[in-house]
Amino acid sequence: MLLDTRAQTLLKALVERYIADGQPVGSRALSKISGLDLSPATIRNIMSDLEEMGYVSSPHTSAGRIPTPRGYRIFVDTLLTVQHIDEHAVDARMRLQSQHQPQKIISNAAQMLSSLSQFAGVVLSPRRESVFQQIEFLRLSEKRILLVIVDPRGDVQNRMLLTDVDYTPSQLVQSANYINQNYGGLSFEQVRARVTGELRQLSDDMSRLMQAAVEAGSEAMTDHSDDMVISGERNLLSVSDLSSNMTSLRQMFEMFEQKTGLMQLLDFSSKATGVQIFIGGESNLVPMDEMSVVTAPYEVNGRIVGTLGVIGPTRMAYERVIPIVDITAKLLSNALSHS
Structure with a gap:
């Protein structure tokens, strides 16, 4: 219904x-703050009409009203006046801290989101490619072998293999050379699809080693447990709306500890353009009614690779947080594209 x-x-x-x-x-x-020349009646x-429409509600303890999630939604979508943020000052701060190291840039972006908003900042790092360039045993x-996986960017992943056979160094070199020559540049999923039939020509021991390497490599390249950087969680302890009772505290820190729900939210927002606002009580992606998350995707060389955002109370100063998230996403995109 239009207002x-x-x-x-x-x-x-x-x-x-x-x-x-609050x-x-x-x-x-x-009547005093709206600037309207209207009678109290x-x-x-x-206000009664707004309450019937579901935009405000009346707490039992007061005659006054508070916004509902629907009221917050129409506020941030149509009524908000976004504040100006000094982009040059933020840019200088990020460049000073980055040192051209991608993971350091991402960590600094999370810290900057937290520092500027005084809430929690979060960055979902670019997903590692599942393609490997080469491996080494x-x-x-x-019966313990270290599997070393190098991706096309030069990033290294290690996994421990426990084997039934004591492989000689020459067998390990032979196996690694076979995989690199035949499968280098593919993903482990592609290798798994081809490897069963093609390895029949090898001995059982060598075949088992390579299949173990494929399984461990696939697990390593799809492990996203360290893909999220969170900074400033403790800031939320000073927000009474979020820390006023043990149930809220438990929900909040379960979200930070498990990360799964937060990663789903950030993944979801990466499919949209620009700043997105997820309001507790309205979005099933936000675990608490008293919490909101403001997100924006960021790019590397024109391709969206991740999402960042601010986690705070539903009663946050959106006009200030929205430009913080927007500018940080643009600066992070620029920094990573030139790192």
Whole structure:
């Protein structure tokens, strides 16, 4: 249902006042802060209409009203006046800290989001490619082998293999050479699809070693447990809306510890363009009614590779957080594209 100008003005004033002080807003206060020349009775009627539409609600302890998730949604989508952020100052800060190391740049972006917003900053790192350039086997002891995987960017992953056979160094070199010559540049999933039939020509021992390498390599290249960088979680302990009871605290830190739900949210937002706002109580992707997440995707050389955002209370200053997230995403895109 569309709101007329008076209803929009009153809803905007109510949300801004509630964000500022966290107290239900009454009709008398709205008559002073809205700038509208309306009687208290008219304001009460408009607020009753807004309540019927589901944009505001009345707590039992007060005659004032507070915004609902639906009220926050219309506020951030149509009524918000975004603040100006000094992009040059933020850019200088990121360049000073980056040192041209991609993981360091990403970590600094999370810290900067937290520092500027005073909430928690999160960055979902670019997913590692599942393609490998080469592998190497290193014999550690009688039946323990270290599998070394090098991807096309030169990044290295290590996995331990426990074997039934004590392979000689020459057998390990032979196996690694076979895989590199025949499968280098493919993903481990592609290798798995081809390897069963093609390895029949090799001895059982060598075949088992290569199949173990394929399984371990596939697991290593699809392990995303360290793909998320979070900074400033402790800032949220000082936000009464999020830490006012043990249930909320437990939900919040389960989200940070498990990361799965947060990764789903960031994955989902990477498919959209620009800043996205997920409001607790409205989005099933946000585990708490009192929490909101403001996200934006970032790019490397024109291709979206990850997402970043700010995690904070539903009662956050969106007009300030939105440009922080937007500018940080653009600066991170630029920094990674030139790192």
